[in-house]
Amino acid sequence: MKPSLAGWVFAAPALLVIGLFFGLPVLSALALSLTDFDLYALADMGDLRFVALDNYLELLRTPMFWKALWNTTYFVVVGVPLSIAVSLGAALLLNAPAARFRALFRTALFAPVVTTLVAVAVIWRYLFHTSYGLVNWAMGHAGIGPVDWLGDPRWAMPTIILFAVWKNFGYNMVIFLAGLQAIPRDLYEAARIDGASRWKQFLHITLPQLGPVLLVVGVITVSGYFQLFAEPYVMTRGDPLQSTVSVLYFMFEEGFKWWNLGRASAVAFLLFLIILGVTTLLLRLGRRKELV
Amino acid sequence: MSREVGQSRWHGLLVNGALLALAVVSLAPLLWMVAVSFMPAGEASRFPPPLLPSQGSFDSYREMFARTGMARNFANSLLVSSAITLGSLLFNTLAGYAFAKLRFAGRERVFQLLLAALVIPAQVAMLPLFLMMKQLGLVNSYGGVVAPALASVFGIFLVRQYARSIPDELLEAARIDGAGEWRIFFRIVLPMLKPVLVTLAIFTFMAAWNDFMWPLIVLTDQEHYTLPVALASLSREHIMDVEMMMAGAVVTVLPVLLLFLVLQRYYIQGLLLGSVKG
Numbered sequence: 001m002k003p004s005l006a007g008w009v010f011a012a013p014a015l016l017v018i019g020l021f022f023g024l025p026v027l028s029a030l031a032l033s034l035t036d037f038d039l040y041a042l043a044d045m046g047d048l049r050f051v052a053l054d055n056y057l058e059l060l061r062t063p064m065f066w067k068a069l070w071n072t073t074y075f076v077v078v079g080v081p082l083s084i085a086v087s088l089g090a091a092l093l094l095n096a097p098a099a100r101f102r103a104l105f106r107t108a109l110f111a112p113v114v115t116t117l118v119a120v121a122v123i124w125r126y127l128f129h130t131s132y133g134l135v136n137w138a139m140g141h142a143g144i145g146p147v148d149w150l151g152d153p154r155w156a157m158p159t160i161i162l163f164a165v166w167k168n169f170g171y172n173m174v175i176f177l178a179g180l181q182a183i184p185r186d187l188y189e190a191a192r193i194d195g196a197s198r199w200k201q202f203l204h205i206t207l208p209q210l211g212p213v214l215l216v217v218g219v220i221t222v223s224g225y226f227q228l229f230a231e232p233y234v235m236t237r238g239d240p241l242q243s244t245v246s247v248l249y250f251m252f253e254e255g256f257k258w259w260n261l262g263r264a265s266a267v268a269f270l271l272f273l274i275i276l277g278v279t280t281l282l283l284r285l286g287r288r289k290e291l292v
Numbered sequence: 293m294s295r296e297v298g299q300s301r302w303h304g305l306l307v308n309g310a311l312l313a314l315a316v317v318s319l320a321p322l323l324w325m326v327a328v329s330f331m332p333a334g335e336a337s338r339f340p341p342p343l344l345p346s347q348g349s350f351d352s353y354r355e356m357f358a359r360t361g362m363a364r365n366f367a368n369s370l371l372v373s374s375a376i377t378l379g380s381l382l383f384n385t386l387a388g389y390a391f392a393k394l395r396f397a398g399r400e401r402v403f404q405l406l407l408a409a410l411v412i413p414a415q416v417a418m419l420p421l422f423l424m425m426k427q428l429g430l431v432n433s434y435g436g437v438v439a440p441a442l443a444s445v446f447g448i449f450l451v452r453q454y455a456r457s458i459p460d461e462l463l464e465a466a467r468i469d470g471a472g473e474w475r476i477f478f479r480i481v482l483p484m485l486k487p488v489l490v491t492l493a494i495f496t497f498m499a500a501w502n503d504f505m506w507p508l509i510v511l512t513d514q515e516h517y518t519l520p521v522a523l524a525s526l527s528r529e530h531i532m533d534v535e536m537m538m539a540g541a542v543v544t545v546l547p548v549l550l551l552f553l554v555l556q557r558y559y560i561q562g563l564l565l566g567s568v569k570g
Contacts, residue, residue: 006473007396014387014443015402018409021421021440026412028420093311098304101311107556108315111322114552114559116502118520119541122527123321126328126336126534134324134341166317171563178564227413230504234524248415248505255419256509268416276411 033265042259055266065267067242068250069274071157075246076225079161083221084214086169091176092206106177110170117167121234124163125150150236153243160231160244168224172217179213180206215286219279226275247271322545329353329538336534352535353543360530361514362540365522369544372434372507372518373500376441380496381489383443388451389481393458394473403452406445415505422509436510437518441500447492453565454488455481491562494555498548519544 001009033055040047059065090109094102112120127134128149136146149159183206191201207214229248232238238245238253247267255264324343328336329352331345357363390396391403421440422431430436458481466476482489504520511517517525523540530537552559 001473003394003467003473004396007390007394007399010386010390010394010473010477011396011402014383014448017383017440017443018406018445021424022409022412022414022417025417025420025424026409028423029416032420090311090314093307093314096307098300098307099311100308105311105315107553109318110556110560111549111552112318114498114502114548115322115545116520116523116541116548118504118524119325119544120321122523122537122541123325125527125531126537127321127324132337132339132341134343137340166321170318174560174563223411223413227415229415233504233508234527251415251419252505252509256422261419261423265416265419268413268419272413272416275413279411 029265029268032262033269035262037260037262037265039259042261051262055263056270059263059266059270064242064245065247065250068245068247071242071244072226072228072246072248074157075161075164075228076222078158079164079225080218080221082161083165083169083225084172084217086165087172087217088176088210090169090173091180092202094173094177095180106174109173112167113170115167117230118234120167121163121231124159125235128159151240153241156236156240156244160228160235163231163235164225164228168221172221175213175217176210179210183209211286211289215283218286219282222282223275223279226271226278322549325538325541325545328535329542331535333533333535336538337532352533352539355533356536356539356543359536360522360526360540361517362519362522362526362543364515365517365519366543368434368516369501369519372437373497375434375438376500377493377497379438379442380444380447381493384447384492385451385482385485385489386477387443387448389455389477389485391448392452392455393460393463393481406448410445418506418509421506425510431510432512432516434516437503437507440506441496441503444496447496450492450495450562450565451485451488454485458484487558487561490555491558491565494551494559495562498551498559501548 034050034052035041036049036051036054038047093099094106094109099105126132128136130136130146130148130151133149135149140146147155149155187205187209188201191205196204227248228246229252232244232246232249233252236244238249248271251264251267251271254260254267327344330348330350331342332347332349332351333355335342335346391399425431425436430439462480463476466480471479501518502520503518504524507518507521508524511521514522514525523537523544526540527537
């Protein structure tokens with residue numbers, strides 16, 4: 001077997017799996033989103049009709065879609081900066097010369113990342129329970145009245161954001177830590193001789209040097225946070241008052257509860273376009289600021 | 293002089309204090325889970341909420357295995373995650389090596405296409421994929437969970453990055469000696485890729501074990517549920533049985549947490565290779 005043939009033969013199984021179970025479905029999703037595929041079509045394909053962009057236009061007139069989009073945007077706009085700030089802060093602490101037991105702390109801070117999301121979401125439901133939860137009990141000692149974390153429409157999304165930050169910050173922390181360790185020591189040395197404070201060093205050395213890493217982390221985190229699903233599914237079922245229905249949660253219900261697969265595909269594609277738009281914008285902004 | 297020493301001591305205290313606080317926040321929910329799982333039934337719902345069990349008890353575990361199908365779900369998770377890990381390890385390694393070291397027509401274009409596909413969220417494919425699985429008779433079967441996960445762009449990319457460092461002369465020499473391509477792959481390439489194989493294996497296993505949305509869609513009865521899906525459905529029915537739910541959470545989280553603790557060096561390497569240099 002010639003190497004050129006071997007190349008195709010070796011790549012074929014993986015390409016086949018990805019093509020068959022990802023490429024083909026993605027293209028079908030586009031086609032599906034242009035049809036009225038529903039429960040009737042599921043039983044008899046003869047009921048299927050081509051509806052062009054009707055699904056998309058109808059979605060834009062559906063208040064629940066806008067609500068889901070708003071909730072998801074809230075989650076992204078508050079969650080991503082908070083998440084990145086905590087990750088960066090933790091990485092800076094771990095990288096500080098004064099830090100002790102680094103390996104131990106790093107492992108501890110990273111642990112939530114590898115845990116099963118569903119399992120820890122169940123734990124948080126108990127910890128943030130209004131009357132039995134440890135969080136309200138502890139806050140009661142500080143004289144703060146009980147908060148109905150997951151039952152109050154104003155608090156449910158912030159609680160989910162807190163949960164997501166807790167679960168995810170370790171991931172970006174490790175990436176930031178590698179980025180921090182790559183910054184040449186003598187830059188700080190020189191700044192110290194010039195009498196620059198720690199804050200000044202952070203602003204003028206650390207942040208600019210970390211620029212490219214920050215951009216990559218930002219893009220990955222934004223696109224990940226737009227795909228919010230399991231947290232509301234396990235913690236709130238989209239309630240209270242649908243304040244935690246995310247775009248994917250809405251897609252899941254449309255598709256697998258009501259079997260409006262055409263409409264649900266349109267939701268999926270709209271989400272894809274939104275993610276693509278936002279991440280492209282972020283990359284453009286980053287390039288203009290010459291982060292990369 | 294003494295002021296500076298004092299200041300740096302305060303600084304050290306501040307840094308380590310903050311790290312300790314973060315570590316406590318990170319681990320507290322997990323420690324609470326373990327503590328509650330050993331409490332006698334009903335104890336966790338008392339007020340004020342106890343932090344430690346009044347007496348160690350395995351009741352909640354016994355009850356969980358007796359009253360729910362969690363033992364079965366555990367076996368399902370183990371089976372599905374192992375199958376995915378073994379299968380995708382083979383497919384991704386073959387492809388990653390091909391993209392790194394074997395010249396074939398269209399190689400660069402196909403690889404670019406794969407990387408471009410990374411921007412498409414997996415959920416876009418899920419609706420038609422479900423219909424496809426229905427056609428194939430794979431809905432509510434292990435195959436429905438395993439098949440789509442048998443290869444991944446991330447895995448191919450990871451192996452390719454690593455395989456590029458294999459010297460071409462080594463492969464050429466083997467070819468001149470008359471070794472076939474399969475022989476070269478299994479005898480020469482695979483042993484050299486060992487570190488990245490470990491990394492890829494634990495990444496894949498953990499991702500498969502923790503995966504939720506697709507198994508939730510394609511598995512339709514309790515018998516076939518993996519642990520996360522079973523736990524999510526249990527938490528609906530048994531939300532009042534705090535101790536039993538926490539026993540379920542321990543059983544779900546512990547295997548991956550232990551795996552990470554043992555192999556964390558490989559895990560972190562893979563994480564860095566996959567994101568920063570991507």
